Amino acid sequence: MHLIRADNFNLHQIANSGQCFRMLCIREGVYSVVSCGKYLELYQIGDLIFLGCSEDEYENFWSDYFDMKTDYSKIAVNTDDEFLNRAIEFGNGIRILQQDLFELIISFIISQRKNITSIKLAIDLLCRRFGEKFKGIGINANEVDAYAFPTAEALVNAPYDELAECGLGYRTRYIKAAAEWFLEWEKNKRDLSYNILVSEILGVGAKVANCICLFGLHQLEFCPIDVWVKRIFDEEYGGGIPSWATSEYAGVYQQYCFYYKRNQKG
DNA sequence: ACCCAGGCCATCT
DNA sequence: AGATGGCCTGGG
Numbered sequence: 147m148h149l150i151r152a153d154n155f156n157l158h159q160i161a162n163s164g165q166c167f168r169m170l171c172i173r174e175g176v177y178s179v180v181s182c183g184k185y186l187e188l189y190q191i192g193d194l195i196f197l198g199c200s201e202d203e204y205e206n207f208w209s210d211y212f213d214m215k216t217d218y219s220k221i222a223v224n225t226d227d228e229f230l231n232r233a234i235e236f237g238n239g240i241r242i243l244q245q246d247l248f249e250l251i252i253s254f255i256i257s258q259r260k261n262i263t264s265i266k267l268a269i270d271l272l273c274r275r276f277g278e279k280f281k282g283i284g285i286n287a288n289e290v291d292a293y294a295f296p297t298a299e300a301l302v303n304a305p306y307d308e309l310a311e312c313g314l315g316y317r318t319r320y321i322k323a324a325a326e327w328f329l330e331w332e333k334n335k336r337d338l339s340y341n342i343l344v345s346e347i348l349g350v351g352a353k354v355a356n357c358i359c360l361f362g363l364h365q366l367e368f369c370p371i372d373v374w375v376k377r378i379f380d381e382e383y384g385g386g387i388p389s390w391a392t393s394e395y396a397g398v399y400q401q402y403c404f405y406y407k408r409n410q411k412g
Numbered sequence: 413a414c415c416c417a418g419g420c421c422a423t424c425t
Numbered sequence: 426a427g428a429t430g431g432c433c434t435g436g437g
Contacts, residue, residue: 254418259417259419260435261417264417264420264435266436316420316431317420348420349420353418373418
């Protein structure tokens with residue numbers, strides 16, 4: 147067990163911000179998350195975060211995963227934009243996680259035309275079938291069965307029908323192609339960019355590429371425009387593009403606004 | 413029973 | 426370059 151104090155950190159908001167599909171509420175207030183073959187359970191009381199891992203593992207891994215080195219109090223500042231101010235106030239515990247790139251690419255290809263519940267289900271099935279099973283340590287030092295996200299090799303070698311059975315539908319061939327692309331990319335690790343993602347990976351269009359840049363490459367200026375953000379532009383800005391959407395931290399503001407819009411009035 | 417979801421691609425005008 | 430239809434499937 148490791149304890150930290152954190153500002154601009156809200157576990158519930160992070161888990162429900164739509165950027166991560168493997169952070170689950172397993173009991174009242176307690177969340178589990180798997181990343182890079184590591185399992186963590188954690189909960190929050192006020193600004194205290196209780197983590198079911200060693201200080202060493204926190205410092206070496208989870209601290210970066212939760213982007214603790216970025217000072218969000220410098221991003222979530224008051225502006226002259228009333229809607230943005232309300233969104234920041236509402237969602238200012240959201241952080242941009244530093245997730246595994248391959249997992250990110252596959253997850254957001256899966257996300258197209260699916261709601262969050264369906265995305266989580268498909269990814270869970272994928273991990274159970276093709277991911278490595280391992281023992282995680284729970285918040286009470288108990289042992290937990292966990293599944294890593296499948297490697298690119300595992301998905302390249304996976305029979306098409308078995309992949310499809312995870313509820314991927316027409317995206318199945320995209321997933322296979324993306325896994326093959328990733329293995330090839332890993333050989334030389336040339337710099338990734340929005341244009342490369344869109345032009346080289348089948349099934350990656352503008353929205354998904356923006357998500358990969360923001361959530362997978364931690365380039366905070368990328369602003370994915372989905373139906374919710376479109377709705378914000380239409381209903382709050384008369385169809386125009388607000389200045390935050392083209393700013394240095396556009397992706398963070400997008401998260402605040404997206405979360406606010408989805409969760410307001412009911 | 414619908415209807416559509418946090419898109420993308422191919423195929424048109 | 427802009428608009429339209431098809432696509433898998435499960436949740437609401």
